[in-house]
Amino acid sequence: MGVGTVLARRAVALTVALIIVVFLTAIIMGATGYDKAVWQAIINEQVRAYQTSLLRGHTAPEKVRELVQQYKEKLIKLYGLDKPWYERSLPLVWRTLTFHLGISDSYEVADVAGVPYPVKVSDAILLCLPRTIVMITIAQLICALIALRVGPTIAYKRGTGFDRAIVSYAALTNALPVWWLGMLMIYIFGFRLGIFPTDYRAVIAYMMNFWSKPLYNLANIMYYATLPIITIVITFLGSWFYSIRAMVLRVVKEDFVMVAKAKGLPEKYIISKHVLRAAIPPVITNVILSLAASISGYIITESVFDWPGMGTLYWVAITTADITTILGLTYMFTIVYIIGRFILEVLYIFLDPRVRY
Amino acid sequence: MSRPHKKSRVGETLINWVKEISSYTSGKVGLALLLIFVVISIYALVTLPPNFKYIWSNPRCWQDYPELAPPAWVRMLGYQRAAHKVVTYDTPSRIRVYGPYRVFIYSTYYDLDVKDYPQDLIIELKDVRVPKVSGRAVPVMLRMYVKRPDGKVIKVIDTTLYFPKNVSVAYTNQSLVISANRKLIVSEVLYKVLNSTSAQLSPAVAVNYVFGKLRLNASKVIVTPLEGTYKVYAELYYPASSGIINPAGFVRLVIVGDCYGLLGTDNIGRDLAQAILYGFPIALMIGFVTAVASTLIGLFAGVISAYYGGLVDEFLQRLIDVMGNIPLLPFLILLVDVTPVEYRLQVIMLVLVVFGWGGLAITVRAMTLSIKEEPYIEAARAIGASNARIILRHIVPQIVPYATATLVFSVPGAILAEAGLSVLGLEHGWPTWGRVLAAARMTGRYDVWWWILPPGILLALTSLTFVLLGMALETIVEPRLRTR
Numbered sequence: 001m002g003v004g005t006v007l008a009r010r011a012v013a014l015t016v017a018l019i020i021v022v023f024l025t026a027i028i029m030g031a032t033g034y035d036k037a038v039w040q041a042i043i044n045e046q047v048r049a050y051q052t053s054l055l056r057g058h059t060a061p062e063k064v065r066e067l068v069q070q071y072k073e074k075l076i077k078l079y080g081l082d083k084p085w086y087e088r089s090l091p092l093v094w095r096t097l098t099f100h101l102g103i104s105d106s107y108e109v110a111d112v113a114g115v116p117y118p119v120k121v122s123d124a125i126l127l128c129l130p131r132t133i134v135m136i137t138i139a140q141l142i143c144a145l146i147a148l149r150v151g152p153t154i155a156y157k158r159g160t161g162f163d164r165a166i167v168s169y170a171a172l173t174n175a176l177p178v179w180w181l182g183m184l185m186i187y188i189f190g191f192r193l194g195i196f197p198t199d200y201r202a203v204i205a206y207m208m209n210f211w212s213k214p215l216y217n218l219a220n221i222m223y224y225a226t227l228p229i230i231t232i233v234i235t236f237l238g239s240w241f242y243s244i245r246a247m248v249l250r251v252v253k254e255d256f257v258m259v260a261k262a263k264g265l266p267e268k269y270i271i272s273k274h275v276l277r278a279a280i281p282p283v284i285t286n287v288i289l290s291l292a293a294s295i296s297g298y299i300i301t302e303s304v305f306d307w308p309g310m311g312t313l314y315w316v317a318i319t320t321a322d323i324t325t326i327l328g329l330t331y332m333f334t335i336v337y338i339i340g341r342f343i344l345e346v347l348y349i350f351l352d353p354r355v356r357y
Numbered sequence: 358m359s360r361p362h363k364k365s366r367v368g369e370t371l372i373n374w375v376k377e378i379s380s381y382t383s384g385k386v387g388l389a390l391l392l393i394f395v396v397i398s399i400y401a402l403v404t405l406p407p408n409f410k411y412i413w414s415n416p417r418c419w420q421d422y423p424e425l426a427p428p429a430w431v432r433m434l435g436y437q438r439a440a441h442k443v444v445t446y447d448t449p450s451r452i453r454v455y456g457p458y459r460v461f462i463y464s465t466y467y468d469l470d471v472k473d474y475p476q477d478l479i480i481e482l483k484d485v486r487v488p489k490v491s492g493r494a495v496p497v498m499l500r501m502y503v504k505r506p507d508g509k510v511i512k513v514i515d516t517t518l519y520f521p522k523n524v525s526v527a528y529t530n531q532s533l534v535i536s537a538n539r540k541l542i543v544s545e546v547l548y549k550v551l552n553s554t555s556a557q558l559s560p561a562v563a564v565n566y567v568f569g570k571l572r573l574n575a576s577k578v579i580v581t582p583l584e585g586t587y588k589v590y591a592e593l594y595y596p597a598s599s600g601i602i603n604p605a606g607f608v609r610l611v612i613v614g615d616c617y618g619l620l621g622t623d624n625i626g627r628d629l630a631q632a633i634l635y636g637f638p639i640a641l642m643i644g645f646v647t648a649v650a651s652t653l654i655g656l657f658a659g660v661i662s663a664y665y666g667g668l669v670d671e672f673l674q675r676l677i678d679v680m681g682n683i684p685l686l687p688f689l690i691l692l693v694d695v696t697p698v699e700y701r702l703q704v705i706m707l708v709l710v711v712f713g714w715g716g717l718a719i720t721v722r723a724m725t726l727s728i729k730e731e732p733y734i735e736a737a738r739a740i741g742a743s744n745a746r747i748i749l750r751h752i753v754p755q756i757v758p759y760a761t762a763t764l765v766f767s768v769p770g771a772i773l774a775e776a777g778l779s780v781l782g783l784e785h786g787w788p789t790w791g792r793v794l795a796a797a798r799m800t801g802r803y804d805v806w807w808w809i810l811p812p813g814i815l816l817a818l819t820s821l822t823f824v825l826l827g828m829a830l831e832t833i834v835e836p837r838l839r840t841r
Contacts, residue, residue: 174824175820175821192804300781333684334683
C-alpha cells in the first residue's frame with residue numbers, strides 16, 4: 001500500500017468516527033427524552049408569555065384560551081415535538097455536520113461568550129476557542145518544551161538522585177487532581193495573598209478588544225492566565241517528564257546506542273543524534289495528542305477557574321440544557337481531536353521510515 | 358516470561374509478586390498505603406450505618422452538630438475554639454418535688470476555657486413517657502437553664518411538650534430536638550444580667566450573651582467571652598400523680614461547641630470525618646470494579662483479535678479506532694447529565710469501562726501475535742487442544758503480568774473521574790470525597806481548610822498508591838526499565 005492509500009484509509013476512519021460522535025450525541029439526547037423535556041419547557045415559557053400579553057390586551061377569556069391553544073400547537077409543530085425523536089434529531093445531525101450550528105437558547109451561554117443574547121453557536125465557539133488556547137494549550141506547550149529539554153537528560157542519568165527526585169515528583173503530581181490544585185491556588189494566591197485575580201470571567205474584555213491596545217491587553221491577559229497556567233504546568237510536568245523519560249529509556253538500551261557509546265562518542269552527541277531521533281515518534285505523539293485533547297479535556301479545570309473557554313461553555317450549555325450548543329461543541333471537540341490524530345498519522349510516515357502499512 | 362501456571366500455584370505466584378514488588382521502594386510504599394486503605398475501608402463498612410447515604414443527605418440528622426467547625430484538635434494548637442460537649446442520660450441526675458409536680462433534672466457542667474462562645478444549646482429527647490392523669494395524657498413542661506460562673510441563672514428553653522392521645526411512650530422513632538430559644542435568652546439577659554430595658558440585643562447572637570461578659574456602652578452592648586465553669590441543666594415537670602419515675606429512655610444535653618471531631622464539620626453541621634471514612638470503600642470500589650472490568654475486556658479483546666485475525670480482528674481494531682477518536686470527557690458529562698441521579702455512579706463506571714479497554718487491547722494484540730507463533734502453541738494445537746484451552750492456558754497467563762500493571766495504573770482513573778464530575782456539579786447521591794469537595798465549592802468556601810484539604814489529599818494519596826504500585830509492577834514486567 002502506498003502512503004496515499006494509507007492516509008486516505010485513515011482519513012475515512014477518522015471521518016466515520018466524527019460522524020458517529022455527532023450521531024451518538026444526538027441519539028443520547030433524543031432517545032432519553034432529554035431534548036423533548038427541554039423543548040417542552042421552552043414552549044411552556046413562550047406560551048405563558050403569550051397568554052400574559054393577551055390578557056393584558058383585554059381579549060375575551062374564551063378567545064384567549066383558543067388563541068393560546070393554537071399558539072401552543074404551532075410551537076409544538078415548529079419544534080417538532082409531535083414527531084418521534086429521530087425525526088427531530090436527524091435534521092439536527094445533518095445541520096451540525098454541515099456546520100449550520102444554529103443559535104443558542106441560553107442566556108448563560110451568551111454570558112460565557114461575552115456577547116448579548118442570543119448568540120450563534122459558531123460565534124460562541126470562535127470567541128471561546130482563543131481563550132482556551134491562551135490558558136490550556138499554552139500550558140501544555142510549556143510542559144512539552146520543558147520536558148523535551150530535560151526529559152532525555154533524566155533518562156540518561158537514570159538511577160541517580162536527580163532521576164529519583166524527578167520520578168517521585170512525577171508520581172506525586174500524577175496523583176494530584178489538577179482542579180483540586182486549582183481550588184487551592186485560587187484560595188492561596190487569589191483570596192489570601194491577592195496576587196492573582198479571583199474572578200476570571202473578566203478576561204473576556206481584554207481578549208475581545210485585544211487589538212485596540214495590544215500591549216496593555218496582553219499584560220492583562222497574562223495577569224489572568226498566569227495562575228491557571230502555573231497550576232496546569234505544575235500538575236502535568238511530572239507525567240510529561242516520566243513519559244519522555246520512559247520513551248527515551250527504551251531507546252537508550254538499543255544496540256545502536258551501545259555502539260555509539262563504544263565508539264566513544266560524546267554523550268551530548270549521542271543524545272541529540274541517536275537517542276532523540278529514535279525517540280521522536282512517540283514523543284511527538286504525546287505532544288500532539290495532548291494538544292488536541294487540551295481543547296476538550298479541561299472542562300472541570302476551566303469550570304473551577306470559571307475561565308470563559310470552551311470547557312466552561314460546554315458545562316454551561318449542559319446545565320442550561322442548550323442542545324444546539326452541546327451538539328455544536330461536541331462536534332468541534334471531536335474535529336480538533338481528529339485533526340490532531342490525522343496530523344499525527346502524516347508525521348509518523350515522515351518521521352519513522354519503518355511505518356509502511 | 359513465566360511459564361504457564363497450574364491453578365494450585367496461583368497463591369504462590371501472588372506471594373512471589375508481593376515479594377518482588379516490595380523489593381522496590383515505590384512498591385513497598387504503595388503496598389503499605391494499599392493495606393492502610395483496605396483496612397480503613399473494612400473499618401468504615403463495619404462501623405458506619407448501612408443507610409449512611411440517606412443520613413448524609415438529610416439535614417435533620419445533623420441538627421445537634423456545630424456548623425463550619427474546625428477539627429477539635431485545633432484547640433491543642435492554641436486556637437480559641439469552644440469545646441463541644443455531649444452528655445447522654447438514661448436516668449435523671451436528680452429528682453425534686455415542686456408542689457404537685459415531680460421535677461426530673463438532668464444536669465452537667467461545661468468548662469469554657471477559651472475566648473470563644475459555643476454555637477448553641479440543645480436538648481434531645483427520645484422514648485418520652487407520657488404522663489396520664491385519670492386516663493388522659495397531660496402536657497409536660499420542659500425548661501433548660503444555664504448557671505453562669507458569676508452566679509446568674511439564664512433560662513434558655515421554656516416549652517411544653519404535648520403528646521398524642523393513645524400512646525404511653527412518645528418520640529420512639531425520631532428524637533425530639535429542641536435548641537435554645539433566642540428571644541427568651543434576650544429577654545432573660547435584659548432582665549437578669551443587664552437590668553436594663555433600653556439595651557439593644559440581637560437574637561441572632563443570643564447564645565453569645567449566655568456565655569459572655571456584657572458591658573453597656575450607651576445603649577450598645579459589648580460582649581466578651583466569660584471563661585469559667587457553667588452548669589447546664591434541664592427540668593421536666595411531671596405530675597406526681599402519674600407515678601412515673603424515669604421520664605425518658607434517652608436524654609441528651611448538647612453544648613454545641615465551635616469545633617468538632619477529627620475533621621470538623623461542613624456548613625450544615627455534617628461530620629466530615631464520617632463522609633471521609635465512608636469515601637474509602639466507595640473510592641476503592643469504583644476504582645477496582647472499573648479497572649478490573651476494562652482490563653478484562655481489553656485483555657480478551659486483544660487476544661481474540663490477534664488469535665482469530667480476519668474479520669474479527671478488523672472489526673475490533675476499527676471499533677478501538679473509533680472509540681479512541683471520541684473526546685471522552687464531554688461525552689461522559691453529557692451521558693451522566695441525561696441519567697437519573699440514582700444511576701449516575703453506575704453510568705460513570707460503565708462509560709469508563711466501555712471506553713477504557715482500547716489501549717490495552719492494542720498492546721495485548723501485538724503481544725499475542727508474537728506468542729501465537731511460538732512452537733509450543735503449534736504443539737498444543739497439534740495434539741488437539743481447543744482454541745479456548747490454548748487461549749486460556751497458554752496465551753493469557755503470559756499476558757497477565759502486563760495486564761495487571763495496566764490494571765493497577767487504571768484504578769485511580771475512575772475515582773478521579775467521579776470526583777471531578779462531582780466537583781463540576783453533577784450530583785450522584787453518594788457521599789464520596791468528590792461530593793465533599795463539591796459541597797465546599799458550591800458554597801464558595803475555599804477558605805475552610807478542613808473542608809477542602811482532607812478529601813483532596815486522600816484523592817491524591819489514593820492515586821499515588823496505585824501509581825507507585827504500577828511503577829513497581831512496570832519495572833517487573835518491563836525489565837528494560839530496571840535501574841539495577
